[in-house]
Amino acid sequence: MKDGPAVLEGQHFLLGDHACAEGALAAGCRFFAGYPITPSTEIAERLAHRLPEVGGIFVQMEDELASMAAIVGASVAGARAMTATSGPGFSLMMENVGLAAMMEVPCVVVNVQRGAPSTGLPTLVAQADVMQARWGSHGDYEIVAYAPASPQECFDLTVRAFNTADQYRIPVFVLADEVVGHMTERVVIPPPDAIPKVERKRPRTAPGGDGFLPFQADDDLVPPMAHAGEGYRVHFTGLTHDERGYPATNAEAHDRLVRRLVEKVRRHAWRIEEYEESQLEDARVVVIAYGSTARSARRAVAVAREEGIRAGLLRPITLWPFPGERVRRLAERVGAVVVPELNMGQIAREVERFTHRPVLGVNHAGGAMLPPEPILDTIREAATR
Amino acid sequence: MTTLMAERHPSDPLFRADRLPHIWCPGCGIGPAMHAYAQALVESGIPLDRHVCVSGIGCSGRVPGYLNIDSYHTTHGRAIPFAMAVALVRPQLEVAVFSGDGDLFAIGGNHFIHAARRNVDLNVICINNFNYGMTGGQVGPTTPMGARATTAPYGNYEQPFSLPYLAAATGAVFVARWTSLHLRQLKQAILRAMKKRGLTFIEVLAPCPVGFGRPNEIGDAMEEMMLYRERCVVDHGAPLAALDIDLRQRDHPIVLGNFVDIERPVFDPLAMRRPAPEVEDHAPLARKEQEG
Amino acid sequence: MLRGQSTRVPLDWKAAVLPQGQVYVIPSRCKECRFCIDFCPRDVLTLSTETNVRGYRYPVVATGKDVACVHCEFCSLVCPEYAIYTVEVAGAGVTP
Known part of the structure; x- marks a missing residue:
């Protein structure tokens, strides 16, 4: 074969x-x-x-x-x-x-x-x-x-x-x-x-010199990565460490490291975040749904439109980082936000964190796909508000 | 001639000497074992850049951090699967796992037995000091029956593992036990392990004067070392089932030796797709690397 | 096994040269475990009277043991701190 x-x-x-x-x-x-x-x-x-x-x-x-x-x-x-x-x-x-x-x-x-x-x-x-x-x-x-x-x-x-x-x-x-x-x-x-390919950032100096510190980040907060067997004699540890990779168990080093680990993603969140929008231009009711539930939500929005309800769909493709800024701006101009998901309100809570107002959750603990009907019912309810 | 004072040790280039002195207690047995391993790195003839050392958590888990080679200090118990992956992706590297008895045989026990079963090309060096040293002397999977620990204040009531017996039973191709005193033999065993392909296992009995010695009427590290000198018997052919250790039973010998040295097919995820059985080289990705 | 009890004697033992070693110590690393002192087969070492910065006494060559070291290197091997080693003194070896 x-x-x-x-x-x-x-x-x-x-x-x-x-x-x-x-x-x-x-x-x-x-x-x-x-x-x-x-x-x-x-x-x-x-x-x-x-x-x-x-x-x-x-x-x-x-x-x-x-x-x-x-x-x-x-x-x-x-x-x-x-x-x-x-x-x-x-x-x-x-x-x-x-x-x-x-x-x-x-x-x-x-x-x-x-x-x-x-x-x-x-x-x-x-x-x-x-x-x-x-x-x-x-x-x-x-x-x-x-x-x-x-x-x-x-x-x-x-x-x-x-x-x-x-x-x-x-x-x-x-x-x-x-x-x-x-x-x-x-x-x-x-x-x-x-096929898009982003290469891992690699050391720019040859091994053996003193120039390379394995955990010294560039301006983007990401350090170049040396691999095992390349001669850089790296030390990696799960302990808090300094730029050399050596354990550094003190408050200063810990804050510096953890802050960078968090910031290197937060600072680039705008580039990482992805979402898909449909029919949001004139929407009064916005549905925020992801994964398989977004498929049901798409149907519910389509039926609502047929009924004359100005509904639209925001589908986060990255759940983390969550496209919160987009959600916040959207919520400022719509009447209601509906969040269907197969859990007890996990992304709904994240949406509320950005919109500062209650959202209408459509929740099921799971076991079957969330069908369009309960989402549609909630859109109708939201439209009357 | 009297004593001359020095700033550096001839072995310093093998260590990240800017990190010395290390964190281990006075008389800790890890230091001499690490020295034996470091000397074996050089004497193996394999360039230092091709050696990798991986550990889990605990006092012995700090070893890689002091070695001037590519070294990885991973999570508690998980050194073996981490190291396995390094060895599979880069088969030209000589990968060792250097960790402690609790890390390798309590929280990491499952990984050890499966790596031995598969015969992964790794050298596992286990410091056995009969307790959890870093957390302050708790009972562990090698603590002898009756011995006291902070979590066994009335004496340990659990049967301990005999590590060479376990390693041999689960498939290791080389199994040895030495101590922090038998350093030339230890180094030779490590060199033998580096020559062999497949999973090798070397247990190193080591004093932990603070965690194990003190609550068990072993006065200090010196006394435990003396105990090794007096009671250790070298018997390479000892029956594997008779390698139990109880430091406190004064008439019970501690058997040392290179107990197992066999050949077995080395773990190779691509073995079943290779056209013909290869005598020498089972290295995964070898073909790919030749091409690339 | 460190103090061998063997009664076998090499045929050429008279031709053997016993090397002489010079002891080097890195006092700042020592944690006073005494392994080097107690396991030295020639009893060359003793504890210093002074302490290092962390309060430990370290090994020094004992009085009268100036030429006793035979450079077996066991002190270097057994030292948990890499704080002692010996160097062979060129041309200073003796025949028994």
Whole structure:
């Protein structure tokens, strides 16, 4: 059997999970470590088949603690590395998500969300890991999380996740959900030279000299990254460290480091944030929805328009950083904000933080896709206010 | 000739000497073991730039931070999967995991047994000082029955691991035990481990005078070192099931040696796709790197 | 095993040259564990009377032991602090 190409150019009818896997390969991911968990397992299965075809490494680990540690290790050695999981595994990965944030090691984690807490609903959808993605590991740090709403976006946003991870030296999440992960749709994959690629910033001086400090950031607050075996004799630690990478356990060094880790993303949030708008020009009621729920919201908005209600949709593509400024400006001129999501109000709370007024939540704990009807009902209710 | 005073040690280039003196207590056994490892780095003939040292958390986890090589101080228990990935991505590197008994065998125990089962190309060096030193002398997976610790104030009632027995049972291709006193033998064992492909395991018994010695009537580090001198017996062929240690049982010998030295296929995620069995080189990505 | 009990004697033992070592100490690193002193096979070392900046006494060559060091380097190996080493004194070796 002939090996498949790294970039599966052309039109394909792909499962969302498989599109994530193909996006990773197209982005140059050559290391995957993971542990089987529904509903993300198809990503591991696809990569178990596909990575060896392109000389990459697939390892099924003993658990998600090891999976996350392994992708951080692969990345310090220079590989683009990814893992994929769902809620229970995502919880275990939080330990080394913190390590990746502290050591500034780029990596990508796909979380295909399912019903939670605990074992919850292994095969059924939810969107309840949104806040965990933002705050799941202890301490202050910033990550980026993309929420795909289709298999095409599973591909596109996985590619983007690798680029963002390398650009800012951070862990990046693809926060999919079971509906999107298990949905099969047309996915168009561009030729290899049309796949956007952001290279990791690398040391500008040769190894051996005194010039290179592995954690001295440039003006963009991101330090160039030296890989294992290149002769820079680096030291990486999860302890608070100085520009040399040496442990520096004091208040001054800690504030300096954590402030930079946070600022390097916040300062560039305007470049990272992504969202899609439709019919917002004259909207009185704005629906803010993401992931699979955005598909139902799109339908609800269309029906509302037919009924003469001036509704529109804002679909955040990055949940983190959250496009809060856009939401704030929008809320100033609309009558009501409706936030449907498969959780008890996680993004609704974030929206309220920017709008300073109550939003109308449409919430379900998960187990089935949120259908258009309850969203439409809430739009109608909002329109009468 | 009397004593001459110096500013630098001949081994300083192997260390991040600007970080010395290190954080370890007077008489701690980690220092001599790290020195043996550092000398082995040079004597291995492998350039320093191709050595990598990875650790988890604890006193022994601080070792990589003092070594003048690429070094990674990771999370508690996770050094092995991190190091495994480094070794797979860059098979030309000589990767060691240098950490403690609690890190490698309590919180990280699962990773160790699976790395040994897979026969990942790693050299695992474990400082065993029979307790959690950095947090102040708590009971651990190697604390002998009856020994006292801050979290075993009436004496430890749990059966400890015999680490060489565990390592051998789970598949390590080289298994040795030495002490912070048997440094030439330790260095030779590390050199042997560096020559071998696959998972090697070296246990280093080391004094922890503050965490383990003091509550267990071992006066100080010197006394524990003397105890090694008096009670250690070298027996490379000792039955693996008979390697239990109890420092407090004065008539019970402590068996040292290079107990296991075997060959087994090395972990290679691409093994099943290689056209023909390769005798020498199972290195993942080797083909790719040749091409690139 | 450090103080070997072997009764075997090399045939050429009279031709062997016993090296002589010079002891070097880095006092600021010492934490006074005494390993180098107690494990020196020639009892070359003793504790200083003075202390270093952190209050530890450090090893010095004992009175009358000026030429006793045989450069076995065990002090250097066993020192947890990399605070002592020896250098072979060229041409100062002795035959037994």
